[in-house]
Amino acid sequence: MLTYGELIELRDKLTNGEIEIDFAQVQYWKDFKEGQRSWETKDWKERRSGFLKDKCEICSSADTLTIQHHSHPRKYSEYLRDITSEYTKEYINTKPEVDKGDLQRYIIQNYDYVPVPLCPNCKRSSLRERKKILPKYRCPVCHEEFDDTVIRSVDELISKFLENEDDVEARDKCFVSKDQWRNKHNLSNIRYWLQRGRAKTKDSKTIEREAFLLYLNDCIKYLSFEDTITACKKCAFNFDIKRMELCPNCKRFYKGLEYPTCIQCLPEEKREAALKIIEFGNDWRKMHEDLGID
Numbered sequence: 001m002l003t004y005g006e007l008i009e010l011r012d013k014l015t016n017g018e019i020e021i022d023f024a025q026v027q028y029w030k031d032f033k034e035g036q037r038s039w040e041t042k043d044w045k046e047r048r049s050g051f052l053k054d055k056c057e058i059c060s061s062a063d064t065l066t067i068q069h070h071s072h073p074r075k076y077s078e079y080l081r082d083i084t085s086e087y088t089k090e091y092i093n094t095k096p097e098v099d100k101g102d103l104q105r106y107i108i109q110n111y112d113y114v115p116v117p118l119c120p121n122c123k124r125s126s127l128r129e130r131k132k133i134l135p136k137y138r139c140p141v142c143h144e145e146f147d148d149t150v151i152r153s154v155d156e157l158i159s160k161f162l163e164n165e166d167d168v169e170a171r172d173k174c175f176v177s178k179d180q181w182r183n184k185h186n187l188s189n190i191r192y193w194l195q196r197g198r199a200k201t202k203d204s205k206t207i208e209r210e211a212f213l214l215y216l217n218d219c220i221k222y223l224s225f226e227d228t229i230t231a232c233k234k235c236a237f238n239f240d241i242k243r244m245e246l247c248p249n250c251k252r253f254y255k256g257l258e259y260p261t262c263i264q265c266l267p268e269e270k271r272e273a274a275l276k277i278i279e280f281g282n283d284w285r286k287m288h289e290d291l292g293i294d
């Protein structure tokens with residue numbers, strides 16, 4: 001892991017063009033271990049001791065003090081995804097059309113076609129197989145009766161889509177991605193992914209650089225201890241797990257982060273209402289326990 005100072009240096013060099021994105025990433029990831037967290041490094045521990053106060057900033061206790069971060073860095077992959085979406089949007093704005101041949105090739109490479117069965121007479125879908133009557137189908141639109149359905153070829157579907165994007169048939173999600181996700185897409189989704197791929201290829205280095213800089217800034221902010229407070233074990237637990245903090249009014253009870261005070265400090269009628277809700281919740285929980293539900 002790079003130290004705080006090294007991270008800042010890396011970010012600055014990347015920002016002013018002294019180093020390329022590939023080099024910056026190698027520098028950053030080379031001794032980055034999956035699952036290892038910044039607070040396990042020596043540099044972090046040393047810097048942390050300089051920020052740790054001698055008592056909890058919420059309740060003034062000195063019991064097992066920790067540093068609480070109000071924000072955590074996002075993952076690089078999340079930034080990469082967001083920036084790629086932005087570049088895709090821009091790419092589509094400047095070049096909205098996709099060539100029919102390109103769309104066909106893209107589909108063949110990346111999707112399995114699972115066609116929707118249609119009425120042979122009027123070519124409408126939404127057919128339901130009849131269990132006890134023959135012929136098996138009766139079209140709900142033209143009332144034709146038949147045993148064998150027909151399907152559209154991929155080519156026909158693409159033509160329909162390119163003529164009119166809102167065509168009902170073109171909206172069917174009848175393409176299944178060949179990758180592990182097996183996503184169901186319609187032609188409009190497929191065109192988006194084709195264009196996204198192109199935007200990515202066109203600007204891959206710029207996209208990576210932008211995302212990586214945002215990510216580095218996040219890490220630097222986290223390691224700077226800006227936006228942190230010293231909290232005791234109890235306050236840290238309440239804050240992190242229960243999303244609660246000490247009531248600013250009585251400084252005795254905890255309250256949800258979204259409320260102005262604890263229940264005890266509410267005006268009388270509101271307090272009674274709140275206590276009733278809690279009592280009801282407790283009764284409910286007890287009933288569940290007694291019945292063995294849970």
Ligand SMILES: [Zn+2]
Binds near residue numbers: 057060233234
């Ligand atoms: Zn505390």
Ligand SMILES: [Zn+2]
Binds near residue numbers: 119139
């Ligand atoms: Zn029909």
Ligand SMILES: [Zn+2]
Binds near residue numbers: 251252262263264265
């Ligand atoms: Zn209170």
